[in-house]
Amino acid sequence: MKLPLLGRIGAVALVGTLALALSACGSDNATDTPAASGGASEAPASTLSGTLNGGGSSAQEKAQQAWVAGFQTANPSVTVNYTTSDSGAGRKGFLDGSLDYAGSDSALSTDELTQAASRCTGGAGIDLPVYISPIAVAFNIDGVTDLKMTPDVVAKIFSGAITTWNDPAITALNSGAKLSGPITVVHRSDDSGTSKNFQDYLAKTAPTVWTFPVSNTWPAQVGQGANGTSGVVQTIQAAPGTIGYADASAVGSLGKVALGVGTEFNGPTADGAAATVAASPRDTTRATGDIVINIDRTTTAAGAYPAILVSYLVVCNTYPTAKADLIKGYATFAASSDGQSKAATAAGSAPIPDTLATDVAASINAIAAS
Incomplete structure (x- = not known):
């Protein structure tokens, strides 16, 4: 492993086995x-x-x-x-x-x-x-691992306008999938940048449906809240019929939604996230050294997945x-x-x-x- 030279920090050598003093969280x-x-x-x-x-x-x-x-x-x-x-x-x-x-x-x-x-x-x-x-739109439906949804459909689910899995707007995009029963939305209950990024995606790709102000807290009076990424994932895992959003690294074997991007439906992948960042400009109002990406949620670049976070x-x-x-x-x-x-x-x-x-x-x- 090599560390670049910066300031007064010199190159370092890796040592033998070391007991790492990590924080308690995992x-x-x-x-x-x-x-x-x-x-x-x-x-x-x-x-x-x-x-x-x-x-x-x-x-x-x-x-x-x-x-x-x-x-x-x-x-x-x-x-x-x-x-x-x-x-x-x-x-x-x-x-x-x-x-x-x-x-x-x-x-x-x-x-x-x-x-x-x-x-x-x-x-x-x-x-x-x-x-x-990528932020995965993750769900728990027995026997279903993949679904396709347009931004409008996702926004309607998370705003409470679509409440059942066999709603025609969902089944029309997912022929052959066995879908029935009520939808339970799971969202972050804490002050979350993931929530803000997901809301920003909804607001920019489905503006006529998602009309809430974008913020770090969840604005819609629908579903149930859970604390942190792990709380959202655990809640979805525990209850069939649920759907929520979380960093893709954490959702494990839960089902994942492929989002409509132009004429494609793209799943949450690192390559898709990278393609979106490549299409996104920086915030030019920031001071020197303060680097902020203005994510282009509406890009139709091949393979792009715009429901991402830049952290x-x-x-x-x-x-x-x-x-x-x-x-x-x-x-x-x-x-x-x-x-x-x-x-x-x-x-x-x-x-x-x-x-x-x-x-x-x-x-x-x-x-x-x-």
């Missing part, structure tokens, strides 16, 4: 392969030491586990704790200083950027897009000296080809495009010691 799923023992390495050992505390996005959970494992293996004197909660809690913890960084499926808002100016000791908060993943590491562009080195090292690893590969293996995410990776690296490299 850390046993993350693995890393230590360097073979025997024979001296020519690379200098890591000089980084200390603790980083992060938290937030439950969609990022598996990716964060992979990044923490890989980074700690390369830097045995560093401890990184990532507490899975939700994107809103992550941003709140970052802004009040209880977290060194946040994982968030939504970029900092204008108000949050103002708050970050105080939290970041005279610097600014910045968003680093490091995790790209961010939320950090300051200034930190006290010791913390700056740790943040730069960890963010560098997450955005590196090695870190992106580990996230793809652990979570099925799409690696960030090369041009975006270059710009993210430049933003990380510009993080200064205050």
